[in-house]
Every structure is written in C-alpha cells, then in structure tokens.
Amino acid sequence: MFDNITKSVTSALSKIRGKKVITDKEITETLLVIKEALLSADVSIDAADKFIEDAKSKAIGKELIEGVSADSQFIASVHDTLVEMIGEREGGLKLLAPEKQTVTLLFGLQGSGKTTTAAKLAKFYKDKRRVMLVGLDIYRPAAMEQLETLAKQVGVFCYTDTKEKKAYKILKKAIVQAKKEHIDMMIVDTAGRLEIDDELMLELRRLLNTVNVTEKILVVDSTVGQSVYNVSKSFNDSIGIDGVILTKFDSGAKGGAALSLKYATGSEVRFIGTGEHIDDIDEFDAKRVAGQILGMGDIVKLVEKAKSAISEKEAEEMLQRVIENNFDYNDFLKQIDATSKMGGITKMIGMMPGASNIDTSRLGSEELKFARYKFIIESMTKKERLALFPLNNSRKVRIANGSGTSVYEINQLVKQFSMMKNMMGSTKKMNKLAKSLENMGMSMDDLNKLM
Numbered sequence: 461m462f463d464n465i466t467k468s469v470t471s472a473l474s475k476i477r478g479k480k481v482i483t484d485k486e487i488t489e490t491l492l493v494i495k496e497a498l499l500s501a502d503v504s505i506d507a508a509d510k511f512i513e514d515a516k517s518k519a520i521g522k523e524l525i526e527g528v529s530a531d532s533q534f535i536a537s538v539h540d541t542l543v544e545m546i547g548e549r550e551g552g553l554k555l556l557a558p559e560k561q562t563v564t565l566l567f568g569l570q571g572s573g574k575t576t577t578a579a580k581l582a583k584f585y586k587d588k589r590r591v592m593l594v595g596l597d598i599y600r601p602a603a604m605e606q607l608e609t610l611a612k613q614v615g616v617f618c619y620t621d622t623k624e625k626k627a628y629k630i631l632k633k634a635i636v637q638a639k640k641e642h643i644d645m646m647i648v649d650t651a652g653r654l655e656i657d658d659e660l661m662l663e664l665r666r667l668l669n670t671v672n673v674t675e676k677i678l679v680v681d682s683t684v685g686q687s688v689y690n691v692s693k694s695f696n697d698s699i700g701i702d703g704v705i706l707t708k709f710d711s712g713a714k715g716g717a718a719l720s721l722k723y724a725t726g727s728e729v730r731f732i733g734t735g736e737h738i739d740d741i742d743e744f745d746a747k748r749v750a751g752q753i754l755g756m757g758d759i760v761k762l763v764e765k766a767k768s769a770i771s772e773k774e775a776e777e778m779l780q781r782v783i784e785n786n787f788d789y790n791d792f793l794k795q796i797d798a799t800s801k802m803g804g805i806t807k808m809i810g811m812m813p814g815a816s817n818i819d820t821s822r823l824g825s826e827e828l829k830f831a832r833y834k835f836i837i838e839s840m841t842k843k844e845r846l847a848l849f850p851l852n853n854s855r856k857v858r859i860a861n862g863s864g865t866s867v868y869e870i871n872q873l874v875k876q877f878s879m880m881k882n883m884m885g886s887t888k889k890m891n892k893l894a895k896s897l898e899n900m901g902m903s904m905d906d907l908n909k910l911m
Contacts (some may be wrong), residue, residue, distance in 0.1 A: 502716030547728030551743030570652035579610035
C-alpha cells in the first residue's frame with residue numbers, strides 16, 4: 461500500500477542519517493520532500509501542510525537529548541508527527557460490558573464492501589462475543605442472501621427479512637431476536653447508494669432512532685483516492701461518524717486516505733481490509749503504519765501472522781532440529797505451509813524493514829515454485845522425506861510422475877533444500893542469524909516463531 465511513499469520518505473531520510481548535527485535548512489528540505497511524497501499519495505494538502513508545521517515545531521530549535529543522535533531524534537519527531545496526523549487511538553471497535561448489547565452500525569456507498577466487512581468483523585469478534593449479523597439492505601435482496609451465507613461460513617447468528625420493506629422495522633425485530641439468543645454484539649449491515657442522497661440519510665437517522673447505537677462506522681473503498689474525504693465529510697455532517705473502516709487496503713491504492721481522514725473528519729481508521737478472505741482484516745495501528753512509511757517494516761504484524769501459522773511447540777521443535785542439523789523435507793514442507801498461511805512470500809517481505817528497496821517483481825514466480833515443491837515432497841515416501849540418503853534417478857522419475865512435475869524441478873528442490881540445511885547447520889550460523897534479526901527489533905521468541 462505505502463510502497464511509493466515509503467521509497468520517497470526513506471530516500472529523503474537517508475540524506476541525514478549518520479549526521480551528528482542537522483541544520484534547520486536540512487530539516488526544512490527533508491520535510492518538503494516528505495510533504496511531496498504525502499501529496500503524491502493522495503493526502504489532502506491541508507493535512508500535509510499541518511504535518512509540516514507540526515514536524516518543524518518538534519524538530520527545529522530543540523536541544524538534543526544526551527545519548528541520542530541528531531538523525532535518530534529527527535526521525536523520531538517525524539514518526540510522532542505522523543502518528544498524530546493518522547490518529548493515536550487504538551484500532552478496533554468499542555465494546556460495551558458483556559451484560560450490555562454492543563450495536564455497531566456499518567454504512568457507506570454501494571460497492572464499498574460493507575457486507576463482506578460485516579462478516580469479517582463477526583469472525584474477528586466471535587471468540588470474544590456472541591455475535592449476530594443483521595441485514596438491512598431492503599433494496600438488494602442478494603445482499604441479505606450473501607450475509608446469511610457469510611454468517612454460516614463464520615459460524616454466527618444472522619437476522620434478515622426479505623419481506624419487510626422498512627429497514628428500521630427489520631432492526632426492531634432483530635433486537636427482539638437478539639435478546640432471545642442472548643446476543644451481546646450486533647453488527648448491522650445497511651443499504652448503500654451510488655451516491656449520498658437525502659433518502660439514504662433519512663433512512664440512517666430512522667435506524668439511529670430505533671436503537672442505541674454503540675458506534676457509527678463508515679466503510680469506504682480505499683482505492684477511490686481523495687473522494688474518500690468528501691464522502692466522509694458528507695456522512696459526518698449528516699449523521700456523524702465514530703470511526704472508519706478502509707477496504708481494499710491491499711490493492712495498488714496510494715494510501716493517502718488513511719493518513720488524513722482524522723484531519724479531514726476528526727474520525728480515525730479502526731480496521732483495514734487486507735484481502736478477499738474472511739480473515740483478511742486487521743486492526744489499524746497508527747504507530748505501525750508510521751513505522752512502515754519510515755521504512756521500519758511491520759515486524760509486529762509479521763510475528764503475529766507467524767504465531768497464527770505455527771504453534772509454539774512446533775516452532776521450538778523445528779528450531780531444535782535445525783540446530784541439531786536434523787532438518788528434513790518434512791520440516792521444509794511445514795515451512796512452506798506456514799509461509800502460505802502468512803500470506804505468501806510477497807506479503808512477508810512487505811512486512812520486513814527496508815522492504816521498499818527490495819525488487820518484488822519475481823516473488824510471484826518464486827511462490828509458484830514453492831507450491832510445486834509442496835507437491836513434490838508430498839509425493840515422496842516417508843523414508844525419502846527424512847533426507848537420510850540421496851535421491852537416485854529412478855526415485856526422481858517416480859516422484860516427478862506422482863507430483864506432476866519434472867526431474868529438473870526435483871533437482872531444483874534438492875539443491876535449495878541442501879543450501880538451506882547447510883546454512884542452518886551450525887549453532888554459530890544460527891546465532892549470527894538471530895543477532896541480525898534482533899537488530900531489526902525481534903526477540904529470540906519471535907525468531908523461534910518465524911523459524
């Protein structure tokens with residue numbers, strides 16, 4: 461999402477890195493380059509100007525903190541200003557006490573992804589709350605059917621009524637049903653429009669008068685650029701908004717909408733949609749986003765994904781096998797599966813520090829290659845997977861036929877596996893790798909997970 465802006469910002473900051481003294485002129489010039497990067501990413505000019513003003517006040521004329529280099533102090537001030545600009549509130553929705561009913565109302569334009577987002581939120585909170593999805597799109601019956609299908613997929617309650625033609629009446633019935641089912645969180649999916657109109661706003665006001673809504677959350681498509689601000693302002697002026705969810709955040713959009721929504725409307729981003737799968741939604745964290753923009757990567761998210769992809773016990777066992785040089789094809793297969801669960805090589809690389817400087821054009825072909833490696837390993841016998849002896853040609857031919865691959869691809873796998881095993885084959889090498897990762901902000905426990 462932030463690739464282009466990250467490249468520009470890190471390039472600007474590279475000119476002052478390592479300097480013991482930074483002049484006011486250098487600070488101003490660096491901030492102007494950052495401002496241009498923000499504007500090119502669709503950040504509003506008012507928000508960009510405010511960023512420059514605040515960053516300058518933090519950086520110029522300030523005494524250096526003892527023991528902290530001038531460049532580090534300046535970068536820290538830029539980071540803090542970015543966080544303030546994006547919004548310092550923690551991501552996620554406001555939840556009432558379990559004995560009370562949390563009601564989250566989702567609204568937005570047609571095509572913004574409200575229905576899918578509702579299901580993603582239900583999946584996100586289902587382990588904490590007893591969730592019910594409520595469909596109020598009376599103009600598009602297919603939307604209610606879609607919501608019911610998604611609710612079954614997620615495993616939560618769903619209330620719809622295709623016969624009723626008044627959205628607020630459906631909501632009243634849903635409230636009664638929710639009490640019967642002891643629901644403590646309702647996520648309400650409303651109808652959208654191609655554009656904001658009086659009828660839409662009147663319908664939303666009727667809904668707000670029907671139930672005590674905990675939060676009013678606007679769902680917007682992050683790919684529509686600066687028009688996000690106009691849409692947000694219109695909704696905010698008409699009914700008020702408590703927070704925003706940005707969908708399609710994994711696309712090629714420039715990302716500026718996320719950076720200046722708080723300035724434009726006073727509302728902060730709560731969640732971002734990061735893909736088409738039901739799990740592809742993340743709480744928005746301004747500090748992590750600011751770190752990404754400054755080229756620091758998102759190690760926190762990388763480790764979180766690693767923890768969900770492989771258990772603590774599996775990680776420890778695999779690391780021990782690596783240290784003892786017992787790494788085999790079964791372990792390699794587990795790594796391939798874990799990488800896939802974490803979103804693939806491309807997404808993993810994108811979360812590493814300095815990712816903006818990495819050429820990712822060939823990563824797609826690498827992912828396809830690893831998918832074929834999986835077929836090859838799964839076609840091996842149990843003894844062959846242990847890597848206790850070299851594979852002769854007849855074995856390779858049999859494996860190739862069983863996996864739908866070629867002997868050449870099997871030779872590639874053997875070569876890559878041997879290189880990996882050799883690299884991991886000594887404690888000294890492992891310690892060196894651990895130290896380099898720790899320099900990127902990771903602990904040994906994090907390393908165990910990623911291994």
